[in-house]
Amino acid sequence: MNTNETTASMKRHMGMKAASRISNTIIHIILVLISIVWLIPFICIVIQSFRVEPTSMSRYLLNHPSIQFNWGFDNYVNLWKSDFPRWYLNTFIIAIVVAVVQTIIVLCMSYTLSRFRFKMRKPMMQFMLILGMFPGMLAMIILYQVLKDIGLAGTNAIPGLILVYCASSGMGYYVSKGFFDTIPKSLDEAARVDGATRAQVLFKIILPLAKPIVIYTVLTAFMGPWGDFVFAKYVSGVTPSAYNVAVGLQSWLATDTMTNNYYTMFCAGGVVVAIPVVILFMCLQRYYVEGVTGGAVKG
Amino acid sequence: MYKKKIVPGVVKTVLGAILMGVSWLVAAVLVPKIKKSILTPYTYGEEGFWIWAIITAIIVIGAIVLLYIGIREMVSTAQYNKKVVQSGSYVKAKERSSVAIALSNAGKGIAKFFVGIGKGIADLVTTFIHGDWKTKISYFVMGFGNITRGQVLRGLLFLLLEIVFIVYMVIPRGGGYWLSMLPSLGKVAPNPHGAYNEVLDQWVATPGDQSFRILLYGVLTIFFIIAVVYTWYVNIKQNKIAESIIRSGKKLKSGKDDLRSLVDDQFYKTLLALPTVGILLFTVMPIIFMILVAFTNYSSINDGINNGLFHWVGFENFKTMFSWDVGGVNYSATFGEILLWTLIWAVFATFTNYFLGILVAMMINKKGIHLKKVWRTILIMTIAIPQFISLLYISKMFSLNGLVNGFLIDLGIIQPADAINFLGGNNPVLARVMVILINIWIGIPYLMLIATGILMNIPADLYESAKIDGASGWKQFSKITLPYMLFITGPYLLTSFTGNMNNFNVIYLLTGGGPTNPAASGAAGNVGYTDLLITWLFKITQTGTAQDGSQYYLASVIGILVFIVVGVISLVVYSVLPSVKNEEDFQ
The missing domain is CATH 1.10.3720.10 (MetI-like)
Structure with a gap:
């Protein structure tokens, strides 16, 4: 009887093992398919960036005789000769400044809302929650006019963009506030008992502990300007020298005639833009994941 | 033990009714399409018809379910309450729908705000009557009390703000001008071609009144006035506190203490100053401006800077958005x-x-x-x-x-x-x-x-x-x-x-x-x-x-x-x- 039970359970065990092997194989296949789908656009963009022809005509995958397909670095060379380096520099400057200032502002805001209990705290948080429900697009028209009024639109779009990105960044405090909330308050209190001022508590105790969230904030603040399209387009207007990469590259694809002349150059530009961001992101991935998961869990 | 429930189904019923209204709205959108597709079988836009019909049906069903649940809850609660009241022992109810709680919290907040203002005004009056002469002068010269009592730094800041405020309001094209123009949004339109100037013997562009700037700086001026009034109130309150501290024989905080507390007890004020100003100027102000724009006819033709004026139109634009036929x-x-x-x-x-x-x-x-x-x-x-x-x-x-x-x-x-x-x-x-x-x-x-x-x-x-x-x-x-x-x-x-x-x-x-x-x-x-x-x-x-x-x-x-x-x-x-x-x- 005893042996019977064991064999039965063993059989069941074996059956389960076989079942899980089959399901694992299926999952592996699915994952490979997913990876292909997710990678195709990136692979294509890299391949196309090394084409000599400018058009998007694409019946070359199966080596169609009617479409020429030649390899070459022409796009990258042309990229260097075009406005692109200027756009790249613009975006880089914006990203660096915004990364620094926005991080400082967000950390101030979130640390304060996490640690201090003052009368206006709750109303402030609720007010910002409500503010966040207004479509930001709405503010753009007026911000553009104001920037134009103080001479920070058009040719001077770069400082204007930096000003706007930084000024409203206090709204994005949620994720890092959630992080500060997880640092035990008893640490602060112990230091306060030892005679540290609030400022000393922040700089000597909390900030060293908050390294992951600081890196997360810097990373997201740095990545933001590379992708910002609408507002940058609005503010820079028709001045190509004030474009950022997103607006500039989009202008190459804006119309069909453009598509035929700049398509592969757009691909090359995309690759050049993506490389540093991807490298930075991959290096700091751990912190990003921490920030995103933490932020979502704490809402 | 026995609680009389405050009827919980009300909010659901109201939501159900609102949804019902929405479904009518959707149906009203559909009706012309249905008519069209019956009259001319292959007109454009009908392929979306079935999707809309299904959505309407879903909304109607949702509304009916909500109404049903809401009414049932109301009825059952009413019966329950009746029983509780009949049994003669009930505790004040606490159970309420969460939506109702959110709404009533908002209501309470608003009520608290007005009560607070009322109390503040009463406080101002009594302080003026009971205060000493330093306090009384502080009603007109901000910071006077602080300076005479030895808190020079605070006093000077108050005074500086008052001077800036008065100067700003008085100068031409300053606060006074913007405020006075706010109701009309400008009388003389800017003219890019300009008027003939006899002295210069040439055409000179006339700026006129610029609706855009009037609205923008008018709103900013109102912000500023509110800030100044609040500071004025704080100034008087500080006088009151200072008086009572002196009466009890203690020492007042010096300017040095103030600065120290900004990195310690009141460190939050230091930290929040920059972000708050940024949010106020670049998020709140544009949103208020754009809300106001919805009640004007501001367009790229009447942009209020170069071409023409715009003016208030009341709810005209909302009417346009919700009408069946405008031109x-x-x-x-x-x-x-x-x-x-x-x-x-x-x-x-x-x-x-x-x-x-x-x-x-x-x-x-x-x-x-x-x-x-x-x-x-x-x-x-x-x-x-x-x-x-x-x-x-x-x-x-x-x-x-x-x-x-x-x-x-x-x-x-x-x-x-x-x-x-x-x-x-x-x-x-x-x-x-x-x-x-x-x-x-x-x-x-x-x-x-x-x-x-x-x-x-x-x-x-x-x-x-x-x-x-x-x-x-x-x-x-x-x-x-x-x-x-x-x-x-x-x-x-x-x-x-x-x-x-x-x-x-x-x-x-x-x-x-x-x-x-x-x-x-x-x-x-x-x-x-x-x-x-x-x-x-x-x-x-x-x-x-x-x-x-x-x-x-x-x-x-x-x-x-x-x-x-x-x-x-x-x-x-x-x-x-x-x-x-x-x-x-x-x-």
């Missing part, structure tokens, strides 16, 4: 259609990503799966690469002569003449489905990351005991994983829903809102089938007719309506969510 344009129908698509899009975009993301995360995390890191990294690439590159590239991949069509042609699946215009052709359903599919491609990696983090936190013994009880994989998922995920990510789901409602980038960079919707051709902004409210708003500010220019006022109306929709959804969902925890619990 042959049915804005109401257009708005209804776009709102419905926005909601459908938000539902699909949020929940497809959510469930597929969890699924992918579970597949990667499953025991016995190799190369976990590789799969994860491949997906994360999508996050790292700036969205505009991938979105623009994908939109070109699916264009008429893009990669996908080329591939299909080369494989002989379609003929070159039949190339499919996935995103811009005259097939709205295809474009909409494509947008949702491509959004899955963008959204899954984020959800995969989030879900991975949460899945690892689910206590493993839950699964162990479920296995021992013989629960199947699906049972484990639906009874353990999903409820846990939903509980934890409830607030995230809400924010991602509202975020998707305003997901400008995906729609604008993929389709630009197209394919064009000919049924809405009369409306401003070149409406397309995949346009969300937010892209419509943007397109209105970008395109305009020669006659009306870019109708910024309509864009503002849409912005306000978006706010209302998002606000109502958030309020309702927040009050229903179980996981809106007390934030102090974390610490």
